[in-house]
Amino acid sequence: MSLYKVFFIMGVSGCGKSTIANLLSKELNIPFFDGDDYHPEKNIKKMTSGQALNDDDRQSWLETLNKLAQKQLIHNSCIIVCSALKEKYREILNRDISNKTNWIYLSGTFNQIKERINDREGHFMSSDLLQSQFDILEEPKDCLKVDINLSPENIVKKIKEELMNKSEFGLFGLGVMGKSLCRNLANNGFKISMFNRHIDAIEVDVAKKFKENYPELSNSLAFDDIAAFVNSLQEPRRIMLMVNAGKTIDYVIEDLLPHLSENDILIDGGNSNYLKTKERFDYLKTKNIHFIGAGVSGGEEGALKGPSIMPSGNENAYKEIKPFLETIAAKDKNDLPCCTYIGTEGSGHFVKMVHNGIEYVEMQLLAEVITIFQSLEYNPDEIANILESWKATTNSYLLEITVDILRKKEENDWLIHKIVDKAGNKGTGNWTTIAAAQLGVPNTMIASALFARYTSFFKEERTEASKNFEASSKSKPNISTEAISEAYQFARIINHYQGFRLIQQASENYNWNINLSELARIWTGGCIIKSDLMTDLVQVFKSQQNILNDETIKNQILKLKASVKNVVSECVLNEIAIPSLSESINFLHNFAKENSSANIIQAQRDYFGAHTYQRKDDPSGKFYHTQWK
Template sequence: MSDASAHIGVTGLAVMGRNLARNFARNGFTVAVHNRTPARTRALVDEFGHEGTFVPAETAKELVAALQRPRRLMVMVQAGEATDAVIDEFAPLLEAGDMIIDGGNAHFADTRRREAALREQGIHFVGAGVSGGEEGALNGPSIMPGGSAESYAVLGPMFEAISAKVDGEPMSTHVGTDGAGHFVKMVHNGIEYADMQLIAEAYDLLRQVGRYTPAEIADVFRTWNTGRLDSYLIEITAEVLAHTDADTGLPFVDIVADAAGQKGTGRWTVQSALDLGSPATAIAQATFARAASSQEALRTAYRELPGGVSPDLTRSEAARFTAQVEQALYASKVIAYDQGFTMIRDAADEYGWDIDLGAVAGIWRAGCIIRAAFLDRVRAAYAESPALPSLLSQPEFAAEITAAQVPWRETVASATRRGIPVPALSAALAHYDTLRAGRLPAALLQGQRDYFGAHTYRRTDRPGSFHTHWAKADRPETQS
């Protein structure tokens, strides 16, 4: 092996790892590459060696020897045990000040554990969320690195060089310490679940209520993509709906099985929201909707049960309904993103992370799956008021939600009357109504809890915790 010349090493050369290595090389960095199967390493160099300078390594020792100090090693393997195995293999070969970067979809709790363990050895561990899929990895992803400020001082310029850009601004920032980067990436994916489900429900309503064809709905989405709903997901939805299956000549969407898969980050988001007590209900319902779609036996049992009525609309009524759906989709999208940002803030309070929500919105404007035009406004809202408790506290967003009130409610009501499932749209509206309510039935819940479990309750007229002796009506309440 030649002298240490590589700026960064990448181990794990499946699609994401290979494309990130190529991205680094294309941006002028010398990249040491390694894979458990040496043939994959050789194939990368043979096929893409003209794109930049690669240093192939067949063993862990060769890879480490090829790296400049402080060594920067990016791990791109499957989350979980595989990541731990790679860390266990490489950590003994590294020295204090060196860095291991996990660019996979790791659970943030695992990242916190690994960061703490490696910190004891003087090694910086960086959990870096990378969004944008294989195309983003190659051409410019959104990167959400956690870890120490010292590590970002070294890695930041490299990540910023390979990231997506908006008007020259890189889509990478230091998110926070230990697991903050992977937590933010997890929430990004949870928002992605919600956004996709909301779009799917809007499509279903236009199809079943408006009686539009997939091609006609594609045109609707193209129109929406020129306005406030401008986003990557709206853009690709139009492409999917316009696509015709080559074998049957049918709309592509009609020949795809209606059972959605998931890789786990949506579940992690929901589980973490429960742990934090953060009401990410639209994200949760989107995740459960995927789970329900794959419950074949359960769906069969329910299929013949009665539903709602589906009166036909005139074309003018369908056009009016389409405008209502746009309002409902936009309002629900704002709620879903607000739930995500609230969850990040709640986690920052819980784990001691100093996360700039405006900066997070900023790096989601390009390179990632949930990139959307309105994130410019989200970034501006948090830049103006970093302690903003909700996006709906910002006057412009509040005005839009106010304008959406009637069509949002009519859309959900129309779906309910017709028996069309809209779990995410309904959850977003219910979340809005829950938080705007002057008084909630939680008061009754507290009474129930005190009755069966003596859990106590607080009163509205004086401070303290109280318990009522329910079995003896003549005995007074007690204060604790």
Template sequence: MIYIVSGVSGVGKTTIGILLSKKLKLPFYDADDFHPEDNITKMGDGIPLQDEDREGWLENLSQAIRKWNKDGGAVLACSALKEQYRRKLESIPKKEITWIFLHSEFEIILERLNSRKGHYFKPALLQSQYATLEFPGYGIHINVNKTEQEVLDEIMEHLNNPKSEIGLLGLGVMGKSLAINLASNGVKVAVFNRHVEKIEVDIAKNFALENKEIFNFPWFDDLEKFINSLERPRNIFFMVNAGKTVDIIIESLLPFLEEGDLIIDGGNSHYKDTLRREQLLKESGILFMGTGVSGGEEGARKGPSIMPGGSKQAYERVGSFLEKIAAKDKDGNPCCTYIGPEGAGHFVKMLHNGIEYAEMQLIAEYYHFFRFGLKLPPDEIAGIFTDWNKEMQSYLLEISIDILKRKENDDYLLDRILDAAKQKGTGGWSTNAALELGVPFDTITAAVMARIVSGKKEERVQVFEKYNSTTTNNISGGREISSQYFSAYKAGSIINHAIGFSLLTEASAEYKWNLNLSEIARIWTNGCIIRSAFMEELIDIFKERPGGNLLLHPVIINRMKDHRKDLLAVISEALKEGFPVPVLSAAGNYFLAYTSEQTSANMIQAQRDYFGAHTYERNDKSRGEFFHTNWKPGN
């Protein structure tokens, strides 16, 4: 085992490292002794080292670690302030390295440095080290504002009674999958689930037993014991239903938490609730992150897309955990990035779900029209979608193909499913956010309303009987006619994404979140529900044009010019034949309105001025000048 004692200069790495080496009867090494002369000269002159200065130093240490491990182990004192430095030092299996992070307040360490004599590190460099420090979410963390013996005793307590790096609270489908994902990536996880007789019985215990052949999950149904099983500062990740449940859990956790502990809400909480909770916990010195997790059960287990928001300090501490368990993009980078402060992470996840609502409804509309308008059997529709998905590479099209093929005995299972959809709230929340920010949100709002209408099944059956609603079938179907439909489908999807990202742009400006749309698109290219080939394109499109409506990009303009006629033709055909296509129609209406030089709003303004004297602007006068007319005849 290699023990690496880390931290900024002045925390006592060398002193504690020597004491620890004696206690463990292992040789001690100081990473400072491996610096080349040029580095020592720079630091002696008060010049901070750059990453290129550290390359050779880190490689020397990495080779030495391999040798020491073969020889039986060692204790190394090394600053290792950045995660990238720590990864370069991990030249042996992670389980054979124990990281010990020493830390304290800047003022305390500065005082220590000022009293230290004969060392080449200048106190003035301490500020740059704190700025560089990326606090890890793993390892043993010790506050050194105590005696050397107390620090050593605390380290030995951790080594003799190892604690979990992260605690996962809430073992529903997503919670269980995330726990397995974390453990599979070498993170020591403790799990908790409440125990309620006849309702939730032995959930945590049974989960641990089910997985004992592969993983050792310390399990708890006692909250205090669960908290005390975690490394300090504690990292608690919970996956529970949004709403009051989250507040109840936070309230129950608080009596057992200490300053510097971190709570991560991985559920679909409302972004304003996340902001409120972060501000509330900040008063007690508790860190809080609202973290969107997308990918469903499979994604949570194998690699979701993760959208963390809140304190940057908190992300620097647990970002390595989240990046380990996230899906990987085409370049092998984690589909996880720091989104922004406050409720930014949950806002972005909310909008992801809004786009998802409309993409799902768009596919459903095509299925319904093909099945009952064109009279195509499900397997033939699956064939059309398969052809489309060679280009689209859409996860939602992919799963729809599987759904269309699935049979129960000799019947298609889809035909046995009640046509009444549910919505958990994120779609409606995104619509409300769009209204608050004044952003057109046609496709996503239409998708939400379509689900609401679908839920009125009994009422719809009664209305159908009263109107004797029947549809004609004057059109011929088949895969040979799918080109126009495919063109319209692509147009609808493009418009839906343009609408969604427009809300992100407006929210970023309104809340000063500085959202990186290109990076958000990147982490949505794998692991999440709306991943597709188009999302891959959006990475570069938003790099070229970080803001503005997607429909203004030259590539998209040319594409929509090709699709526009087909979009309007398919909408017209479906409606004429009596088939509702709410999202496709909303996409068409939005596109026509957004690309119209003249709209009907002049009549709206005249009406408002007529009955409410709200005034209006004139197109033959300067913007900002307002007029009122007495519209009644004879005046």
């Protein structure tokens, strides 16, 4: 990846852009181009006649400069001078090269610049038009701001110190994910600073040694001193925290705060609880520091080659880190980044939490499917071959890795036979279940997968129980391979319905305005739950918030329903544990009923607690209480 950069020098006419560009060009030995030279003739005539340019006049001019920048970047860095007074102008100039641009804003007062313009001769821009430029000026935030009171030589010196010697992005914490993200950023041409703590005899020169091991990090800066790390970064500083969730994040924030400046941006890339992210967002806002909660999915390989990223926080702050995150993210089938602004506060960590909940179920369903095939006396290779054939109709990342897992052998046996059956967890499934309960959403499948993991952890008690309650029947279940496949597909649809329904409810409750179609899109690449089904949901969510109302999915459920009923009933009769598969059909049976058993519950509640109830024969919604005895 090329390390070439475009240095855009901007500001109102008369601020000295061309002078500074010329000096900087000589210092860096790269070409510079004056944007004024690329105005079409009609623009020059308009300005010469004393008329200000409008946005339509500037559109083609800005597009020309963007193409110029892209052409130059093929072979070298360059400097382009352009007033670029509005944010939307800079967006045009940044188009397709935002990860390769540095903005330098030459700032001065109206009177100071007017005096300079009046001293110039032969320039088509008169001082009379200066006020119109100040009127539309939108000062950039993500830039190097330089006061034109400095001498031209000192301005160039400051630019070199800030942009040439300092890093664009900082990574705090060099665990597995942190290291992979560092290499990803460096491979994409970003100059980065890396920090890892120093602990005598335990963690010594971690960042330095890491840098030495990978050639792509040769241009990076390595630190174990926080002050030096922070000072190595361009302002506003962008620092991604890749440390353990929980109190560690708070300790790191407090360690960093004395060294930060207003408008610096901290990005939490770990699996933090969304409520804690909101607390940190609010706390740092009082310090004029931006806090971005960014869910990152994809594991070690995804972090290196392209993860799915779910950032949330202040939207303007996100725009300042957008070029970095979207560049390193995975790409979807249309080559768009699997990274998008989710919403404010902790919404990014919320959707990552639910992502992990959906992941829990997807993993559990595959585990249950394998258990069923084992009961049919298939060996791991045979099961792998069956699952391999499923890729044609229901492929996913988890299906692919499960096939690989089943085929892995150690000596003369399959490795899967040697792994202790106690599943761990890091809390996100638990948080998802709690959030579903708090929001009142029936996320029953994530709960079933979570409690299946909890059950697995009671290995000794399970061993004892197996002796006391050994299966009475040893016969094989009467289930076809096709029926198992269809039951699996059915359960996955219900899982995705429940997961996205939880996100929709949270979005409504917290006013996050989450775009479910866009969320599904960034989950089609780079992440653990990417699948053909997820790709289908991108289109479904463009017209439906409830996937069960989509005609195609509705027909799929009706077609698959018979198989899941057959599989679940056979497994129950043959004492095969399938908590998530069985929950999928139980949920639908409970959910797809106009009249449920809840009327009994309401009567019971009114009997012992006078909680009241509503009547079917009273459409007003009035609440009643009865003396039941």
